[in-house]
Amino acid sequence: MDDTAIHIENISKTFKLPHEKNNSLKSAVINFYKRDKGFERQKALNKISFDVKKGEFFGVVGRNGSGKSTLLKILAGIYSPDTGNVAVNGKLIPFIELGVGFSPELSGRDNVFLNGSLLGFSRKEMKEMYEDIVDFAEIRKFMDQKLKNYSSGMQVRLAFSIAIRAKSDILLLDEVLAVGDLDFQQKCYNYFNELKNQSKTIIFVTHDMSAVRRFCNKAIIIDGGQILKVGAPDDIARLYEKINLQSAGDRLNEENQESKTVKNKDREGNSWAVIEKVETFDTKTKKSSSLFLEGNDIGIRIFFKAKRHVDNPSLGYIFQDDQNRTVFATNNKVMNVKTKPLNEGDEIVIESQVKNIFTNGQYTITCAIESEDFSVIYDRREYVHKFLVGGHQLAHAITHPEHTFKVDTRQSNKS
Amino acid sequence: MLKRVFSKKNRVLLAELVRTDFKLRYQDSILGYAWSLLRPLFIFVILYIVFVKFLKVGAGTPHYAQYLLFGIVIWNFFAEMTLQSLGSIVGRGDLIRKIRIPRWIIVLSSSLSALINLFLNLIIITIFMIIGHVHPSNMIILFLPLLLEVYLFALGISFFLSAAFVKYRDVSYIWEICLQAGFYLTPILYPLSRITNVTFQKLMLLNPMAQALQDSRYVLITKRTIIPNHLFHGRWYEYVPFIIIGLVLVIGISYFKKESKFFGENI
Numbered sequence: 001m002d003d004t005a006i007h008i009e010n011i012s013k014t015f016k017l018p019h020e021k022n023n024s025l026k027s028a029v030i031n032f033y034k035r036d037k038g039f040e041r042q043k044a045l046n047k048i049s050f051d052v053k054k055g056e057f058f059g060v061v062g063r064n065g066s067g068k069s070t071l072l073k074i075l076a077g078i079y080s081p082d083t084g085n086v087a088v089n090g091k092l093i094p095f096i097e098l099g100v101g102f103s104p105e106l107s108g109r110d111n112v113f114l115n116g117s118l119l120g121f122s123r124k125e126m127k128e129m130y131e132d133i134v135d136f137a138e139i140r141k142f143m144d145q146k147l148k149n150y151s152s153g154m155q156v157r158l159a160f161s162i163a164i165r166a167k168s169d170i171l172l173l174d175e176v177l178a179v180g181d182l183d184f185q186q187k188c189y190n191y192f193n194e195l196k197n198q199s200k201t202i203i204f205v206t207h208d209m210s211a212v213r214r215f216c217n218k219a220i221i222i223d224g225g226q227i228l229k230v231g232a233p234d235d236i237a238r239l240y241e242k243i244n245l246q247s248a249g250d251r252l253n254e255e256n257q258e259s260k261t262v263k264n265k266d267r268e269g270n271s272w273a274v275i276e277k278v279e280t281f282d283t284k285t286k287k288s289s290s291l292f293l294e295g296n297d298i299g300i301r302i303f304f305k306a307k308r309h310v311d312n313p314s315l316g317y318i319f320q321d322d323q324n325r326t327v328f329a330t331n332n333k334v335m336n337v338k339t340k341p342l343n344e345g346d347e348i349v350i351e352s353q354v355k356n357i358f359t360n361g362q363y364t365i366t367c368a369i370e371s372e373d374f375s376v377i378y379d380r381r382e383y384v385h386k387f388l389v390g391g392h393q394l395a396h397a398i399t400h401p402e403h404t405f406k407v408d409t410r411q412s413n414k415s
Numbered sequence: 416m417l418k419r420v421f422s423k424k425n426r427v428l429l430a431e432l433v434r435t436d437f438k439l440r441y442q443d444s445i446l447g448y449a450w451s452l453l454r455p456l457f458i459f460v461i462l463y464i465v466f467v468k469f470l471k472v473g474a475g476t477p478h479y480a481q482y483l484l485f486g487i488v489i490w491n492f493f494a495e496m497t498l499q500s501l502g503s504i505v506g507r508g509d510l511i512r513k514i515r516i517p518r519w520i521i522v523l524s525s526s527l528s529a530l531i532n533l534f535l536n537l538i539i540i541t542i543f544m545i546i547g548h549v550h551p552s553n554m555i556i557l558f559l560p561l562l563l564e565v566y567l568f569a570l571g572i573s574f575f576l577s578a579a580f581v582k583y584r585d586v587s588y589i590w591e592i593c594l595q596a597g598f599y600l601t602p603i604l605y606p607l608s609r610i611t612n613v614t615f616q617k618l619m620l621l622n623p624m625a626q627a628l629q630d631s632r633y634v635l636i637t638k639r640t641i642i643p644n645h646l647f648h649g650r651w652y653e654y655v656p657f658i659i660i661g662l663v664l665v666i667g668i669s670y671f672k673k674e675s676k677f678f679g680e681n682i
Contacts, residue, residue, distance in 0.1 A: 077515035078679040100513045103435060105442050117431035118514055120424045
């Protein structure tokens with residue numbers, strides 16, 4: 001227990017969600033006889049256990065609805081868990097959000113004192129800190145105005161200036177970085193570094209993986225109310241990004257399924273031969289996939305069918321990025337692949353593998369079957385299939401070609 | 416236990432919540448805090464004209480004006496405190512969803528706001544008593560425990576109602592009806608002597624509000640007030656009001672304690 005700040009054991013929490021809000025006596029009486037039938041049980045957390053050591057900057061990540069806010073609220077004592085124990089060793093500041101209790105009808109000054117009392121400061125202590133708080137928030141001339149006349153940025157600055165005065169061993173921070181301008185975010189970062197240097201224990205809930213990598217020394221990822229992994233921030237951040245990509249990939253898969261059944265309006269040609277199906281697949285597993293992480297090459301299969309006799313057709317496809325720029329184009333001519341004449345009912349398939357040098361983002365495939373000299377379009381379908389590339393670390397670069405990197409240090413003889 | 420309940424941190428928070436309540440109440444009014452005194456003053460004037468001058472309900476009761484005003488003040492305190500507390504937990508939902516503060520502090524702070532208002536009203540009453548040459552009995556000090564009795568009764572109800580209101584919003588309508596009924600079943604506007612049936616008199620005095628009010632009037636305003644001690648001749652049921660208060664407190668606090676764990680998710 002000595003170096004443990006928070007010990008969490010086997011926490012579960014189920015919410016009863018009424019189908020219709022059950023807060024009148026009438027519905028209570030009606031529901032009395034059909035107990036709980038009006039409810040849907042939602043397991044927000046399922047047997048969560050972990051420890052946070054003293055001095056850790058502990059990141060909690062997860063997608064929306066994964067249960068991380070519920071977890072934080074249980075830590076803060078706002079919700080009580082159905083089962084399990086939470087042991088907190090040290091003083092814990094339980095604010096989940098900035099500016100709790102702020103009242104729009106009161107002046108900035110009154111709100112400072114009210115908010116301070118919620119953080120456990122006496123009026124005298126607040127009077128001593130008042131000047132510093134106002135200076136830090138940089139809103140001196142607005143202090144006697146009502147809070148409702150403040151901009152949201154000003155409110156956040158004021159709330160943050162008070163919050164950082166809180167003296168405690170353990171702090172719970174939820175998404176504070178989501179608001180504020182760049183300058184304010186810098187202030188937040190400075191404050192985080194300060195907390196880190198003072199070896200405070202921080203539980204930090206965020207969607208911002210760069211903040212996780214930058215500040216946390218341990219992190220946890222929650223999905224569907226369960227712990228997926230506890231570990232190094234970088235591993236957790238990668239896992240989080242992967243999960244996000246996967247769900248985006250799943251979404252694309254669905255969209256691709258739909259576009260097959262829906263008559264494609266971005267289609268032209270005389271239909272002497274038609275594009276039957278387009279799919280992308282993982283080149284290693286050969287399984288159909290719409291998500292290609294760094295190092296996964298992109299496999300494409302396109303199925304054509306002739307509706308009448310055509311001479312040796314030309315087959316090609318292009319990739320376009322989310323701004324409709326063609327990032328890659330190919331066809332059987334440039335690849336020196338010959339095609340044969342087709343009779344009615346003949347099928348023809350191209351299978352192609354492309355090195356994944358593209359940067360993170362969504363891409364679409366446009367493909368065509370044309371006459372040998374490209375003068376007649378048999379069938380051409382635009383944006384017929386979508387796929388996703390992700391996982392590249394330096395995603396601001398538009399390509400990621402394979403390359404080598406050697407370092408050769410030549411020390412001078414003088415030293 | 417009490418030391419933990421009234422720790423420095425909790426006291427600071429309580430004071431700040433009461434202060435906020437008060438500031439918000441007279442927001443944007445020109446006369447501001449003066450309304451705390453002006454409001455009861457005008458109500459008194461109206462009641463005085465209607466009940467003392469026109470209807471002459473209390474003819475035969477000495478200092479009936481003060482007698483009536485005092486009843487109104489005590490009842491208004493009871494009604495205001497319970498009604499404000501009833502909505503207090505839901506009204507402060509923003510705090511409860513986001514921060515761990517002892518939930519009872521919120522109920523206590525609205526009860527203290529009502530108590531402050533009561534004291535302002537009592538100042539006005541005192542002025543009227545001096546003007547009307549009312550001489551309180553030598554048992555005047557007994558008024559304090561009687562006031563405490565009303566406060567505890569209201570507090571027990573407040574805890575129960577505020578917790579119940581989180582789950583069932585009907586509670587506020589039901590309680591308003593109860594207050595209306597209570598107002599007429601308690602001898603506030605009329606002297607108890609107007610009820611000629613002694614059994615009814617006895618039944619009415621089992622109500623803690625009626626008992627506390629009559630006893631207070633007895634020690635403060637006129638000895639010609641019917642009090643339980645005279646009516647019940649020291650029989651056991653003289654203590655029924657206290658038993659009721661005790662029960663209400665125990666039930667109210669334990670229900671609040673049980674429900675308060677789920678305020679965060681139910682609001």
